[in-house]
Amino acid sequence: MNRLLLLIAALPGLSTVLYAQNSVVPSPDVQVKTAVLAAPEDKRAGATVYGYSPTNAFVLLRKGTNELICLADDPRQKGLNVSCYHRDLEPFMERGRVLKAEGKKPDEILKIREQEVKEKKLTMPAHPSSLYAYTAKEEEYTPATGEVKNGYLRYVVYIPYATAESTGLPLKPEAPGMPWIMDPGTHRAHIMINPPVSATANR
Template sequence: MKSLFLSLFALLLFSQTEAQQIPSKAMQIKTAVLAAPEDLREGAMVYGYDSGGNWTVLRAGSNEMVCIADDPKAEGFNVACYHKQLEPFMERGRELKKEGKNFQEIFDTRENEVRAGSLKMPKDGATLYSLTAAAEDYDAMAGEVKNSYLRYVVYIPWATQESTGLALKPEAPGMPWIMDPGTHRAHIMINPPKE
């Protein structure tokens, strides 16, 4: 009986510690939208985590941006915001990851689905903003981030080096280049020089 009581106490303590590690809804929203351009932050839809660690919508949006809060289980700070036309692509990736698929399986599945027309990609391109910081520069409970780094990704499905004139790798700091050319996931990478 005593060991059962101790086990239940330990489980309760673990559950409370786990819940305490998830920032409040307000703090998740505050930090998630930091990746978006300033004039698009207020109306952005935000995904994040409830007090039990479950994926959920934290705020409905009123503009074209969708933001993703930092994963409290992952090391460091990493948030992203992207144009809502990318949502079917992103959602499908989350579904496949939840099924246990690896990167290549997710890539191949989405490639086949986009080719078949069952998964839609933006026709004219769409942007994703990614903001990262080291763990020591992020106070999740206070919603404060220091020394962050913002990079940009512009999805342009099926584009190639030949169709864009973009290099296949950056040859200078901040130089845009094309990644995954000729695929559904072709995108321009822009990594500004780090200060």
């Protein structure tokens, strides 16, 4: 058995195939490849990427050189769901991951983070900060290779405590792709931009 493992390690192509076949977690290369699909093209090569180990532990896959942090797809969920965001949002995002790992429900996470922001235990960026989310249906994503068909990209700009009045934005979109503000007046206030589906497919 040890000789077989050594042989596999010496054959990168075979190793990748076996990794994909024997684990629900895609290889690190595939995780990085799909995670950065959420980022603008000129930001992909330098983005930091977090993903999952073969045992589903959340780990650093690649240390980046620019301001974006990308999260690989959670292999326990159906389909593809990856995101990239400005590094100044990391305390907020990381706190959410920690609370989720502790078993907290979504509404509990919202309340806890809101209280911690008010108590200045958790810091939100003082400037607008972007997040990009890229998704695809289960039948349009191949985890073993990272191939994606008809993916959808949407944009979020966090602007804490902004309101419809302070931004001039509506509370809901009145046309496809129209920006609007969600959770106005709160620490998690953000501008939502959902382009028409055909506009972001096959990135």
